[in-house]
Amino acid sequence: MIISHHRVVVVGAGPTGLTAALSLARHGIDCLVLDRWDEVYPQPRAVHLDDEVYRIVAWVGLADEFARISRPSAGLRLVGRDGEVMAEFRRDAGESANGFPRANMFDQPEFERMLRAALPLYDEITFRGGVEVTDVVHTEAGVRVDYLDRAGGERAVAHADYVLGCDGANSVVRAAIGSRMQDLRFEQRWLVVDIATSADLGHWDGVHQVCDPDRAATYMRIGDTRYRWEFRLRAGESAADYGTLADLRPLLAPWTGEIDSSGLELIRVAEYTFRAQVADRWRDRRVFLLGDAAHLTPPFIGQGMGAGLRDAFNLTWKLAGVLDGALDPDRLETYEQERKPHARAMIRLAATLGRAMTEGGVLGELFRRRLVRLAGRVQGVGAKVADGVTPALRESDFVHRAAFRRGLAGTLCPNPAVDERGRRLDEVAPGRFLVVTTVRPTDGQRDEIERRGGVVIQAKAGSGLARWLREGHATAAIVRPDRMVLRAGRSLSSLHTWLPTML
Numbered sequence: 370m371i372i373s374h375h376r377v378v379v380v381g382a383g384p385t386g387l388t389a390a391l392s393l394a395r396h397g398i399d400c401l402v403l404d405r406w407d408e409v410y411p412q413p414r415a416v417h418l419d420d421e422v423y424r425i426v427a428w429v430g431l432a433d434e435f436a437r438i439s440r441p442s443a444g445l446r447l448v449g450r451d452g453e454v455m456a457e458f459r460r461d462a463g464e465s466a467n468g469f470p471r472a473n474m475f476d477q478p479e480f481e482r483m484l485r486a487a488l489p490l491y492d493e494i495t496f497r498g499g500v501e502v503t504d505v506v507h508t509e510a511g512v513r514v515d516y517l518d519r520a521g522g523e524r525a526v527a528h529a530d531y532v533l534g535c536d537g538a539n540s541v542v543r544a545a546i547g548s549r550m551q552d553l554r555f556e557q558r559w560l561v562v563d564i565a566t567s568a569d570l571g572h573w574d575g576v577h578q579v580c581d582p583d584r585a586a587t588y589m590r591i592g593d594t595r596y597r598w599e600f601r602l603r604a605g606e607s608a609a610d611y612g613t614l615a616d617l618r619p620l621l622a623p624w625t626g627e628i629d630s631s632g633l634e635l636i637r638v639a640e641y642t643f644r645a646q647v648a649d650r651w652r653d654r655r656v657f658l659l660g661d662a663a664h665l666t667p668p669f670i671g672q673g674m675g676a677g678l679r680d681a682f683n684l685t686w687k688l689a690g691v692l693d694g695a696l697d698p699d700r701l702e703t704y705e706q707e708r709k710p711h712a713r714a715m716i717r718l719a720a721t722l723g724r725a726m727t728e729g730g731v732l733g734e735l736f737r738r739r740l741v742r743l744a745g746r747v748q749g750v751g752a753k754v755a756d757g758v759t760p761a762l763r764e765s766d767f768v769h770r771a772a773f774r775r776g777l778a779g780t781l782c783p784n785p786a787v788d789e790r791g792r793r794l795d796e797v798a799p800g801r802f803l804v805v806t807t808v809r810p811t812d813g814q815r816d817e818i819e820r821r822g823g824v825v826i827q828a829k830a831g832s833g834l835a836r837w838l839r840e841g842h843a844t845a846a847i848v849r850p851d852r853m854v855l856r857a858g859r860s861l862s863s864l865h866t867w868l869p870t871m872l
């Protein structure tokens with residue numbers, strides 16, 4: 370029997386687990402990553418991520434690689450049954466306040482291959498594919514993970530200080546800690562179709578959501594020659610009814626027009642049940658749930674995978690701090706306190722869009738109106754950029770919100786160029802706490818900030834950062850390693866003492 374010891378065991382090498390492992394490795398934490406398969410799961414699922422999540426991809430060192438495999442999108446259109454545009458939320462293909470295009474289309478297997486290819490760059494990461502995790506058990510010393518080699522049946526045990534359950538919708542880790550999915554009452558069957566063609570389909574270059582109770586649909590271009598359609602299945606229909614291009618012709622015709630079937634390559638067609646669910650507990654002592662193991666969303670605003678990456682980014686700097694002895698383990702409570710309400714809000718928004726697309730009559734009209742109002746907040750397509758496009762994180766030990774004002778705490782600090790070399794905020798001191806301020810710190814304050822492991826970012830008058838602070842009624846903000854604001858205020862003298870010691 371193979372027995373090994375690690376600081377962290379990551380169960381599942383999907384996008385969430387891979388991001389968590391790479392992020393831990395960047396903090397110098399050793400981890401074992403276990404997955405059922407040797408290779409990435411080949412079916413395309415996620416196709417969109419936003420500029421906030423792009424920053425996480427950049428943190429794990431893959432911004433340039435992601436730029437090569439992705440394509441900025443023009444935004445979102447809600448269209449009616451006959452193609453009439455009901456609402457349009459354009460986005461600029463250039464860089465947002467987060468430093469990247471606001472909506473980005475890609476192919477999930479290609480994205481996962483990119484993440485997996487980065488694993489060998491880190492001595493801290495050990496990857497074992499072709500293994501089935503069967504149980505996760507707390508012990509006196511930590512946590513034990515039992516797994517089996519799928520080919521030979523050999524048993525193995527990994528001991529760890531912490532375990533991250535990134536094992537997807539049917540999570541074994543979730544079952545092991547006795548957590549259950551809570552249903553947010555959304556369940557629909559959809560047909561997902563991926564097609565390659567070199568023909569120009571000649572449509573607007575963004576996501577189209579067809580609000581048609583009779584046949585709701587989504588169309589989007591995801592690459593130079595790759596396209597995705599999703600169609601709601603009617604009662605009695607299944608993917609088997611649409612197995613060939615000829616079967617799909619009636620659904621695709623409004624989009625592909627005169628293009629002959631020989632010019633279209635059907636990559637795959639599959640049926641998915643879209644659900645809205647959130648696990649009731651995301652943690653039991655030394656075991657955490659992340660990604661689809663903790664939450665499931667209908668994919669309409671393209672935030673499911675992104676939520677998993679946000680989980681990984683939120684938890685890993687805290688875990689690294691605890692494992693380094695710099696943070697009190699009690700602070701790990703903040704993971705669920707912060708991430709669960711955020712994930713739930715995004716899932717509710719996705720479900721609203723789903724209902725606006727599929728509900729008929731007065732109810733459908735209500736959902737569509739609500740959506741047009743909310744759509745300014747749909748990440749990657751709204752008009753707002755820097756002031757909290759996704760909801761601010763809730764109050765926690767790492768988010769100190771002002772009592773009577775919304776303020777900057779819990780929001781994401783923008784990522785503008787901050788030095789003469791053109792380096793962006795995220796590139797200056799990755800993984801460290803920042804004190805971003807328009808005030809010049811005294812020598813004593815600067816020493817204290819540095820003694821606690823923080824880095825001062827001086828926001829020049831008139832700069833984007835200075836404007837961001839001013840609009841948040843602050844002159845200084847403590848920014849966490851995941852670039853969320855811990856606390857902001859009008860005076861540096863009281864603020865900097867809230868900086869946790871992270872050396």
Ligand SMILES: Cc1cc2nc3c(=O)[nH]c(=O)nc-3n(C[C@H](O)[C@H](O)[C@H](O)COP(=O)(O)OP(=O)(O)OC[C@H]3O[C@@H](n4cnc5c(N)ncnc54)[C@H](O)[C@@H]3O)c2cc1C
Pocket residue numbers: 380381382383384385386403404405406410414415416417418477500501502503535536537538539540541561641659660661662668670671672673674675676677
């Ligand atoms: C049609 C569709 C469209 C989507 N579109 C988008 C989109 O545009 N944008 C977006 O952000 N998201 C989208 N999503 C959601 C996205 O695909 C998922 O949220 C994402 O894959 C979740 O990643 P994960 O790593 O948490 O879980 P998974 O991708 O499910 O990975 C879990 C991993 O754990 C492994 N595993 C599971 N159990 C075990 C075990 N017992 N032992 C060992 N290994 C195990 C699996 O092999 C797998 O590799 C879409 C989903 C669908 C279905």
